[in-house]
Amino acid sequence: MDALLIGTGGDFGWPQDGCSCASCLRAAAAGIRRAPGRVVVDGQLTLVPGTPPRSPNGRSAHRVLEVPGGWDITGPDGSRLLAAAAPGAVPEPPDGTARFDIALLDLLASPAHLGLLRARGLVTEQTRVAALYTDHRISSQGEMDRRCALWRATAGQDGQVVSTVERVSGPTPASEPAGAVRPHRTLIIGGARSGKSSEAELRLSGEPSVTYLAAGPWADEKWEGAGGEPDAEWAQRVAAHRAARPAWWRTEESVDVAAALRKETGALLIDGIGTWLAAVMDQAGAWPDDAADWAPQTGAADPQHLVAARIDELIDAWRQTRALVVAVTDQVGSGLVPAYPAGRLFRDQLGWLNQRLAAESDLNMLVVAGRTMILPA
Template sequence: MDIRLLGTGGDQGWPCPGCRCASCMRGRAAGRRRAPGQVLVDGALRIDAGQPPAGQPATGYQVTRLEGGWDVTGPDGGRLLLAAGPAAVPRPAEGTRPFDVALLDLLHSPAQLGELRARGLLRPAAVAAALYMDHRIESEPELARRAALWGACVPADGDSLASPGPLAATGGQPDGRAADARPGGVPLPHRTLILGGARSGKSREAELRLAGQPAVTYLAAGPWPGGSWTGADGSPDAEWAQRVAAHQAARPRHWRTVESLDVAGVLASQDGAILLDGIGTWLAAVMDEAGAWTAEQAEQAEATERAGGAERAGWAERAGGAERAAGPAGTVARRVDDLLAAWRQTAALVVAVSDQVGSGIVPATPSGRLFRDQLGWLNQRLAAESEQTLLVVAGRVLSMTT
């Protein structure tokens, strides 16, 4: 089956006529243009965005309407899954024969690719390609970056795709399989640490990086609503519960969620992909369990930090074996060491999110300063044991890997 892409843009193309957004103006400045999505199969079957196939299917073609798209089988048995238009997500029924090529609106839902893989609906060498591209994304380079993470290609107008690989493509990866399993391709980093401030976009970037994976464990490293997390008055923290609920609603439905502070145990026992969100909440809960938040403990720890000098390491690196045997500092140090040991040896593809602390206002309380210092030290140690470290600022992803 040969699939020619007569157009690859959204319903108005990209740049959109008359649109002055940054994405469209960047495209015009670069001389790029994508026509509205239109597909020609084997030179015999044309399908436009939002429209049924033009005319009667040629002899030997089977075209089936799905929720959100089209299932096309050619005379040679080649299989095409095509999204019906922008924001459409095709949903093949269980038991459907796997596809050779999938043309999807990945800007709308990159996780649909991971779900298709999880359901076994893409052949091992299937081609996954982005279609209906437009100004929902800031630029062509950012689109290519994301597609490479998802194991998808970014064809241009006029390109052709065929199973088992594209005849021509302008970006991304030609193999439709999960990104960490491409033969001859560059795998995703085994361990990625993503740092950022509040509302920086760090969690969104972590989710985007694993959207194309067929098996993802979302490790929510507490605390959680209904658990020990309370507000200043001792009552359940409703605002925190709302944040957790929003994160849960945004996760792809085929992802598995594990709520646990035993991060080391999960890292040691799981394969596939793990999204760990986040290191900061994990450390806060571990310090809470250890009783390290009390004013007396925090003041003692802060005095020890001052005595040790600004360049001294955190509890986990500084505490000796005897010192770790008792007290909050020793408890936290042991948990941190266990986490680092599992991080170094995990068989899973891991993306972890952590808060970048210490760049703003100095906390007013000893406990706040203690948490800032300990998380800063932990971030340093994790970064040293990661193949890739990213910093997210205002939604922009900056590589910190040397």
């Protein structure tokens, strides 16, 4: 089966005529032109958003099934194609559907849906996955290529043929994801609301098996406000984060990050190292109440000693893990020195911990204002 991608853009193509958004201007400057989405299957069946697939000469021997959000097409030779019906549509084949050889999806609408299709066995390592309906929802072609590589998909281009026989022909895709070596341990560093958690979730969206580890404190009475009462505002934040994650991801809430690193073999998202360290220092009673507590202590019962042991255990598990792991951590102390000893201690500890984790990571990224930067190895 061949799927000729005549157009790979959204309803109005990309760049969109008359649109002066940064994405469209950037695409125009780069000479990119994507026509509105349109696909021809085996030279016989035309897919256009908003209408059922049709055969101009009426000779198509393909079996076409409508599924919620898309089309399930079987060729005369039994090869199978899943296509999103239109920009924003998310095809959801019913249970019992056979696996597909080609999947043409709107990866900007719901990248995590690709992970779900993989989890259901409908998209496998043999399935050619290409993005359709790409438009100014993405900032640039480079960002699209970057994401598609993470998701083991190809950012479809106008004129490209996606085939079950020869992998992909036509214009050479800007990135060739399949078989690319993915970083085994990724550390994502950023300030508050920098977009670091979103980047972590995005990176694992195409994965069929993801465990989300909320590394404490989480939405219960353990995190107290200034008056010792449960912090309702924090609980709300945690609940909102949870609701935004794909529903089929497993969520665990634990301070034992080292155990998760040792146990997991699928994808593991740790969010985050800063809250983990705060919880570990809390458990060890390591928060100094005043400057006098700065004096170094010795012995196994020393709170700082307990914290150091937990950090060593974490680094060791991070180094040895078999999981595809992405951890989020906070960039602390860009200038202002905390006014209290506890703040200074936490800042120092997290800064040192970040350095040690980064030294043992395959990929380190800094996220600023939703923009990602790869840090040098």
